[in-house]
Amino acid sequence: MIDIRILGRVDYLPTVEKMQGFTLQRTEDIHDQLWICEHPPVFTQGLAGKAEHLLLPGDIPVVQSNRGGQVTYHGPGQVVAYPLLDLKRAGYFVKEYVFRLEEAVVQTLAHFDITGLRVPGAPGIYVRLQDPFGHARLEAGFTSQQLESDPTYLGKIAALGIKVSRHCTYHGVALNVAMDLEPYSRINPCGYAGLKTVDMASLGVVVAWAKAAQVFAQKLERYLAA
Numbered sequence: 414m415i416d417i418r419i420l421g422r423v424d425y426l427p428t429v430e431k432m433q434g435f436t437l438q439r440t441e442d443i444h445d446q447l448w449i450c451e452h453p454p455v456f457t458q459g460l461a462g463k464a465e466h467l468l469l470p471g472d473i474p475v476v477q478s479n480r481g482g483q484v485t486y487h488g489p490g491q492v493v494a495y496p497l498l499d500l501k502r503a504g505y506f507v508k509e510y511v512f513r514l515e516e517a518v519v520q521t522l523a524h525f526d527i528t529g530l531r532v533p534g535a536p537g538i539y540v541r542l543q544d545p546f547g548h549a550r551l552e553a554g555f556t557s558q559q560l561e562s563d564p565t566y567l568g569k570i571a572a573l574g575i576k577v578s579r580h581c582t583y584h585g586v587a588l589n590v591a592m593d594l595e596p597y598s599r600i601n602p603c604g605y606a607g608l609k610t611v612d613m614a615s616l617g618v619v620v621a622w623a624k625a626a627q628v629f630a631q632k633l634e635r636y637l638a639a
Contacts, residue, residue: 483604490592
């Protein structure tokens with residue numbers, strides 16, 4: 414059982430502190446939770462974050478985070494999902510957890526007729542910039558190194574960064590719905606220079622945040638089930 418909580422727009426740092434507190438105080442009889450929210454503009458640096466990937470942050474604050482991954486951006490119009498799961502109780506390990514998170518994104522996009530793609534070695538979900546509604550799979554052998562060599566081919570639509578402590582998860586995944594995408598030009602998204610970031614709106618799919626959040630929460634509830 415997972416308790417879904419729609420938080421609306423909340424500041425990033427206090428939300429992370431609450432996730433950490435919840436995780437530290439968990440006992441075996443506490444139900445898993447799924448927090449759905451959006452944040453005011455903020456850049457977050459993961460544990461592996463390199464300073465050179467933060468180009469010109471300007472007036473947007475930069476917060477150091479204990480999640481995995483490199484630098485990313487959160488802002489209004491993005492649906493952020495924070496699953497607070499006990500993986501031991503769920504019965505699967507971290508690698509499968511990541512796969513399930515990504516599958517929930519893929520299925521959410523499919524609900525809106527967008528084809529989401531995985532790239533080996535580059536967590537998150539991508540779309541073909543020239544054909545986001547085509548159903549072809551990514552070419553065999555395509556690797557994360559090609560994200561920089563051909564930045565006009567794929568665009569990133571969802572970023573993933575997680576933390577697991579005592580087999581319990583926090584942080585999570587962010588799906589771009591209808592954002593101001595300009596701040597992504599101030600960073601190398603997820604550590605990839607020139608990587609284009611897109612949202613559903615820029616692909617021509619206009620949907621209210623609340624509707625996208627509802628569908629995403631339903632898909633996460635399904636694909637994260639034990």
